[in-house]
Amino acid sequence: MDKLHATKIFESLASGIRLDVFRLLVKHAPTxxxxxxxxxxxxxxxxxxxxxxxxxxxxxxxxVTQEGRYQRYRAQLTxxxxxxxxxxxxxxxxxxxxxxEPNKASSCCDAA
Amino acid sequence: MDKLHATKIFESLASGIRLDVFRLLVKHAPTxxxxxxxxxxxxxxxxxxxxxxxxxxxxxxxxVTQEGRYQRYRAQLTxxxxxxxxxxxxxxxxxxxxxxEPNKASSCCDAA
DNA sequence: TCAACTATACAACAATATTTGAAATATTGA
DNA sequence: TCAATATTTCAAATATTGTTGTATAGTTGA
Numbered sequence: 001m002d003k004l005h006a007t008k009i010f011e012s013l014a015s016g017i018r019l020d021v022f023r024l025l026v027k028h029a030p031t032x033x034x035x036x037x038x039x040x041x042x043x044x045x046x047x048x049x050x051x052x053x054x055x056x057x058x059x060x061x062x063x064v065t066q067e068g069r070y071q072r073y074r075a076q077l078t079x080x081x082x083x084x085x086x087x088x089x090x091x092x093x094x095x096x097x098x099x100x101e102p103n104k105a106s107s108c109c110d111a112a
Numbered sequence: 113m114d115k116l117h118a119t120k121i122f123e124s125l126a127s128g129i130r131l132d133v134f135r136l137l138v139k140h141a142p143t144x145x146x147x148x149x150x151x152x153x154x155x156x157x158x159x160x161x162x163x164x165x166x167x168x169x170x171x172x173x174x175x176v177t178q179e180g181r182y183q184r185y186r187a188q189l190t191x192x193x194x195x196x197x198x199x200x201x202x203x204x205x206x207x208x209x210x211x212x213e214p215n216k217a218s219s220c221c222d223a224a
Numbered sequence: 225t226c227a228a229c230t231a232t233a234c235a236a237c238a239a240t241a242t243t244t245g246a247a248a249t250a251t252t253g254a
Numbered sequence: 255t256c257a258a259t260a261t262t263t264c265a266a267a268t269a270t271t272g273t274t275g276t277a278t279a280g281t282t283g284a
Contacts, residue, residue: 007128013199014122015242016115023199028206035261048243050262069251069260080199087125087135087192094140127272147231160273162232181230181281 001086008059009083017044018052025062025075032074034067113198120171121195129156130164137174137187144186146179 012018020042025032033041039049053073056062062073124130132154137144145153151161165185168174174185 003128003131007126007131010122010126010131011241014119014126016119017242019115019119019122023201026200027202027204029204031207036259039261045244046261047245047263051242054262071261077200077203080196084192084196088138088189089135090139091189092139092141095143123271129272148229151231157274158231159233159275163272166232183231 001082006086009061012056012059012061018056022075025073029075032072034070034072113194118195118198121173124168124171124173130168134187137185141187144184146182146184
């Protein structure tokens with residue numbers, strides 16, 4: 001996890017639409033959803049959704065597999081752990097005595 | 113934690129400068145740093161830094177206390193926990209059997 | 225009160241992101 | 255092959271955000 005990647009992930013989640021998409025895919029982990037299902041559940045025009053899905057995929061927040069004519073998207077839950085570790089790196093290094101617990105976080109699902 | 117608040121937090125972290133500021137304040141938790149220290153450590157013009165500090169403060173990511181003529185900023189580490197909980201809410205609700213662990217994450221420091 | 229210092233507020237411009245509509249690609253089944 | 259469906263790509267219009275310079279407000283110590 002480097003700064004550029006972390007920034008991309010946060011950018012991905014900084015839009016209300018993309019945040020909705022991600023949380024929807026978290027709910028539907030580990031199965032995922034195909035693009036049309038996401039579009040109808042969130043009531044989004046397909047081309048706009050595609051724009052956001054592409055950005056999220058590029059950031060590594062979700063991944064995609066082809067199923068015939070459908071594209072199935074899944075949340076990359078393990079990425080969250082790396083992101084939190086990056087955020088809390090060297091936490092309290094200026095005053096370690098005040099830090100009562102090491103940074104730790106576990107993702108919900110193993111999937112994706 | 114609602115969608116608007118989560119979006120604001122992610123927006124705050126979506127800029128390289130603000131990400132640097134936040135991680136710097138995490139390092140210097142729980143003491144924090146005054147604005148001038150941040151500006152010189154990150155080599156930023158004070159007015160630009162002030163712009164970003166304001167955005168981060170408004171998002172609740174950091175908080176500020178006055179010390180004479182100085183403003184001391186501290187990272188709000190506990191907010192991260194709420195954010196992760198929001199992101200992983202209803203995780204795998206479509207297929208709970210596949211979810212081997214409840215979402216959990218602990219912040220590094222109690223401080224701030 | 226004055227001068228020096230710290231920090232913020234505002235306005236203008238440049239840069240970037242988002243939305244929309246039309247067209248293109250690819251897969252499926254008749 | 256043809257038509258229907260699913261999804262993506264592209265380009266233009268709109269909206270938002272980031273940066274910079276200048277001005278302002280508050281604090282300190284003499």
